[in-house]
Amino acid sequence: DRTVHLRRGQCVDVEAYGDRQFVLRPYGFHDAFRSDVHDASTHYLGRPVGEWLAARGIAADELGRTDDLQAARLFPVCDSTDEVFDLLEWMLSEQPDPALTALWRSKERLSADEIAARANLRRQDRQRRDFRRDNLPLLAEHYTRSVMYQIDLRDAAQKYVRAQLALPPALPADAPLMHQIRDAMFRAQVHRLRNEDGDGDETRAFSLLREGLTQSARGDLQLPRLDVYRDQIVWGRSAVRIDVAGGWTDTPPYCLNSGGNVVNLAIELNGQQPLQVYVKSTPEPHIVCRSIDLGAMEVITTYEELAQFNKVGSPFSIPKAALALCGFLPQFAAEPHRTLRECLQAFGGGIEITLLAAIPAGSGLGTSSILAATVLGALSDFCGLGWDKLTVGNRTLILEQLLTTGGGWQDQFGGVLHGVKLLQTKAGFDQTPVARWLPDTLFMAPEQRACHLLYYTGITRTAKNILAEIVRGMFLNCGTRLRLLDEMKEHAMDMFEVLQQGDLERYGRLVRKTWNQNKLLDAGTEPEIVAQLCRRIDDLCWGYKLPGAGGGGYLYMVAKDPEAAARIRTLLLEHPLTESARFVDMKLSHKGLQVSRS
Structure with a gap:
């Protein structure tokens, strides 16, 4: 192995030539490759061509054509990789070895135009595939100093499979979280392409994302206390939303890396806010969940029953997860208790939650997210937590991660915040949007x-x-x-205008x-x-x-x-x-x- 030192702005191409030879083509990033070689403004490797030639004792007429640098025969045809390295060092050096000038003169040389016309493209393609095969494991090994987790990992997975490369070691626990997430999904994709079981790695990717998004809630523990008279009912209700531009850009992990832009409308259906929640206290220290539209009821008496909220399709997953985030499960509680009964006794009594979603399932109007936000908003008032609408929206994002349904933030903020608005977030795990309200003339x-x-x-x-x-x-x-997501994000700004x-x-x-x-x-x-x-x-x-x-x-x-x-x-x-x-x-x-x- 040989080491090459490139200064800022220096580039190197090594092109396949014939069956076994190489053409060496170093150049400067800003070299224009035009104009007469004798002109002081014509640069090669970042300096006037005349200076480069003089430092090596080369006359301009040795280059053949001198009226256009693109046609000058600068680039040697090498018979071995040792010659490539020797001549590369000579061509880049501030103090070139005079002995290598003779080697350069002895070689067939090509101009930039001739390289383009005469390179062996089939061999070049094979060579690039070989280099890529060798470089991918190095990118993965040196992930802290490489672009491994910025490249298209779906494409990289295909290349790993085609080249029969072994997967790199798993990333350590102290690696950046987004690197760990991408690494897990990359592994899952490689296994999938090899017809192997990649479910474990994919599950780990989603689990790590949930950890990142729910970390703030686990550090912000809640102390719920009954904050209403015993005969009072807390009534929460909300609109639904229609997204008109930028939907999907609010979805992690895209928004975590790039931020999101969404334009949406909060709407009422048939003259009413279709999502409604009623919360009241009960003397018995248990939790009762009811659904008017589903005709279902469940009584919860233990932490184990309350923690069963991550089953998609369960009629009461949302209120269970919402109660957990309000501090009724020990991991989210500022003052944990041994049993749910003791927790509710300290709270001030039992809780009865009644849900009404006057809208069909699978509506596309953000129903589940906005219902979750409505439950959280009602419980915040009932339990004296004092959450504002932005906090409710952020807690809803966390709630959906607990349910394993995932999702972004535009649904809940679209229904919780009134009217027509542009919602924008910046990159990072804090996805609290800035809302910019728009005129409602087109709708009113x-x-x-x-x-x-x-x-x-x-x-x-x-x-x-x-x-x-x-x-x-x-x-x-x-x-x-x-x-496409980048285009959708920009499209939201066009809609805003x-x-x-x-x-x-x-x-x-x-x-x-x-x-x-x-x-x-x-x-x-x-x-x-x-x-x-x-x-x-x-x-x-x-x-x-x-x-x-x-x-x-x-x-x-x-x-x-x-x-x-x-x-x-x-x-x-x-x-x-x-x-x-x-x-x-x-x-x-x-x-x-x-x-x-x-």
Whole structure:
């Protein structure tokens, strides 16, 4: 092995030539490779060509053509790697060895133009693949000083598999958390491509992400105390949300690395806030959970029962996790107790929580996240915790990590915070968004309000599997996915500008663009039955989209004018998409989350 020292701005190419030879081509990053060699402004390796030649005792006419540096025969054809290293050191050196000038003169030399025309591209490709195969393990070994966890790890996994490379050792526990997360998902991807079991590594990646996002809650312990009269009921209710630009950029780990931009609206359905929570005290020291819409009830008497909140589909996962975050499980409590009964006795009594989600499951309107935020908001008031809306939103992000459903922050902040707004976060684990409210003219003026239609398709789709696949691509730095997310983030700023200008047509066209971006991110966003529906109303709309992850739920439409909106209503009322398909009256919410007492 030989060591090469490159100064700032120096670059080296070694091109395959013929069957066994190499062409050595060092150059300066800012070298223009044009103009006459005799001109003092023509630079090579960062200095005038004349100076470089004089330091080596070379006359300009030895280069052949001198009228254009691009055509000058500077670059030697080497027979071995030793010659490559010797001549490279000579060409870069401030004090070149005169003995090597003779070696340079003895060699066939090519110009930059000739290298491009005569390089052995097939051999060059093989050579690059070999170098890449050898370099990937080195990048992984020296991850603290390399770009290993910044490269496209999905592509790297494919290269590892093709080259039959052994996986590098697992990262130590003191490695940066995001490195550990990406390393775990990279390993899972390599195992998957090798038809091996990678579930353990993938589970570890999501677990590490949860640890990072929930760490703040574990350090901010709560001391709940009954803060209402025993005959009072705390009533929490909230709007739902429609995302119109930037959805998915709020999702970890993308937002942790790049921040997120989302424009969304808080809306009421059929004149009401559809998500409601009622909390009251009970004399018996236990917890009772009820769901009006599901017709379910559960009585919780032990910590073990309360901790069973990470089962997707359980009717009371959300209130259980919310109670945990409020300090009713020891790991989140400022004053832990031996049993739940003792905890509730110290609190001041039992708790009864009643949920009402007057909206179908899988709606795409952020229902589960906003319901969780509504529960947290009501419990904060009931338990005297004093959380504001931003704290409630952040706690909801943590709650969803406890449920293992993951997710971003735009759903809860979209419903908890009123009106039309741009929500923005910066990179880092603190994902508290800054809200910038926008004019509501497009949604409140009578002639424009009529153009906004919300249609329940009767098709449902659970977002968890969609989310897991997209997040997997984020973990792996998947180039196509990250570039699209960057575009979506910038698109949210375009939407921000248009909403300030109050242009319905441009707004609708940007909603259409959002829909197209969502479909590029996940092919399952638009199943065929939804595509058929979209084709039926396409000519009558400036734009439309399924809110949220897509695949089902509600279709939000921006009709071209009130007449077009009326035609859409007639068309879909006469020929509904499914048996349960229907229009729902949507109204911009000027309240967001509300909590009051009886």
